[in-house]
Amino acid sequence: MxxxxxxxxxxxxxxxxxxxxxxxxxxxxxxxxxxxxxxxxxxxxxxxxxxxxxxxxxxxxxxxxxxxxxxxxxIGGEDASPLVISAATPSQPSPAPSATRLPVPTPPPPALGQSAAIALDEATLHAVKSLMISSSQQGLGLMAARLVREIEDIRDAQTLKATMARWNMALRESRSAAAQADQLLQTAKALLPMAA
Incomplete structure (x- = not known):
């Protein structure tokens, strides 16, 4: 994976x-x-x-x-390979005829219920929480306040797992964010490195 x-x-x-x-x-x-x-x-x-x-x-x-x-x-790294394999759906193709992009196969992200352990550290947790909070505020508006507080209180993998499920369901039920809910969940999961 x-x-x-x-x-x-x-x-x-x-x-x-x-x-x-x-x-x-x-x-x-x-x-x-x-x-x-x-x-x-x-x-x-x-x-x-x-x-x-x-x-x-x-x-x-x-x-x-x-x-x-x-x-x-x-900066300070090798650019021999692409940065990541994105879990998101592909963007529109660029109109530049000279830009040749090879398709990158994207394996499906693990389901929240899978038993793989999530290795969390501050940088990872902060990035995932930022994504969850900003998408909640954009997609849910004033209704996001309680969920945002819940996201801010995440401190461990078990709480993260449960809160991600509630976050995804809230986005799915929102008219403005429903279409992006699964893609946002995949992106959040992609930020989580799996423990060996």
């Missing part, structure tokens, strides 16, 4: 010369969501900070797309 390690959230990226040109001249076609991520990538913010600033559950996939197009590079 492929999982996103906690240190992935600490990765920092900077724009390549091609990425700087894409921002300055809009010469490279890209999705609006890709452009927002590219603008925020500055060589100082890590992936976890991008999650918080963009409030977008697909940040990892967008960073992967920008890296594949040669618009960004990882």
């Amino acid at each position: 492929v999982s996103i390690r906690v240190n992935t959230l600490q990765h920092i990226y900077s724009k390549t010369p091609l990425g700087q040109q894409a921002i300055a001249s809009r010469s490279i076609p890209m999705l609006a969501s890709e452009r927002r991520v590219l603008i925020l990538i500055d060589g100082e913010r890590n992936i976890a900070e991008l999650y918080q600033q963009l409030n977008h559950h697909d940040v990892l996939a967008l960073v992967d797309q920008l890296q594949a197009k040669g618009l960004i590079r990882r």
Whole structure:
């Protein structure tokens, strides 16, 4: 099973010369969501900070797309392979004819009921809780207050598991977030590294 390690959230990226040109001249076609991520990538913010600033559950996939197009590079790391395998559904194909992207197979995330142990640390827990809180506030509005308090109180894997189930159900029952509920759950699960 492929999982996103906690240190992935600490990765920092900077724009390549091609990425700087894409921002300055809009010469490279890209999705609006890709452009927002590219603008925020500055060589100082890590992936976890991008999650918080963009409030977008697909940040990892967008960073992967920008890296594949040669618009960004990882600072202090090797860029030989894509950043992650996203658990989210694929974005619209880029209109750039020169950008060739190979499809990345995505294994289904483990169900919440599976017995695999979740290894939690502060960075992972913070990233998952941030995703859950921001999506609750956006999708549930004022009705999110109680759920947000519950999410903020998560301290261990057992509480996280139970709260993730309630969070997903609340999103599914919301008119504005129902369509994204499963994708958000998959993204949250992908942030959780599984213990060996």
